[in-house]
Amino acid sequence: MEALENFKSIIDPNPALSHRFGVFFFAGGVFPNPIDFRFQKVSGLSAEIQTDTVNEGGQNLFAHRLPGKVNYNNLVLERGYSTSFVPSPLTQEFNIAFSAFKFAPSNVIVTLFHDFEGTSAPLGAWHFFKAYPVKWSVSDLDGESNTVLIDRMELAYTRFQSIRL
Template sequence: MSELAASEYPLPAFYFRVKFASSGDSADTAFQEVSGIGAQLDTEDVAEGGENRFVHKLPKAVKHGNLVLKRGIAPNSSELVQWCIKVFEQGVDIIITPMTITVELLDNTGQPARSWSFVNAYPVSWQIEGFNAGKNEVAIEKLEFSYQYVNRER
């Protein structure tokens, strides 16, 4: 059986799991939404001398956006919240301890069909989405993480 058939291509986007190196697969890592997985190749324009009809686009570097995770607002006892508090509220003179964050897209049996590991990740933004008395919605916190590089493992 091919890998494509085994993973029931195309995979649904609603069945996923997020793991932090420090907390593994705890309830603290339950998220409503994951975004920001991707890469972009920056290029540099170079005009060729004597030839005015076109410009060469040469590859420069690969850049990645931030990994964005959304969930209901967690209690202060959450390990992830404690990590964010340490980074954002105790000043820039403390050492930020990065960790690996793994995002797994699961198949219908709950096994990882696709997996991305974000290496040396650390929080760069922590926002609480707006409150609205006219809507019956869960209060959401949005966490953004910068990272050194990403590995697609499956």
């Protein structure tokens, strides 16, 4: 019975909640963006290893499946359309990418927070390397709806790494 209690103290029986997170942009990989860190939704945190099939001569029961390259989905960020007088560096970066076709890749860290005895503490994070804008959209304008206008931004990146804190 004591072994079971020790095991319970090692393994956290409470899974992490997904609603406490922040998105941090580092221009040039160093300077943090102090304005753009609150988002309503983050998606696209996934990676998949592509496999190559190799058939062996005379072997008809199976084919060899060998690991190939890693494919990543775009990092998708959603937030309410900003009406602030303070200019958003992220919005400016998207404007430059889509109007002047100039890109300044930056590192992005998505951090998951956990409530630890009334204090919010980082629980884990995902580090996206050399992220740059690839898609930008705004939700539909609808005169019959009374919903928040959503800004949707997609970033491509070279790779990501999971960080456990």
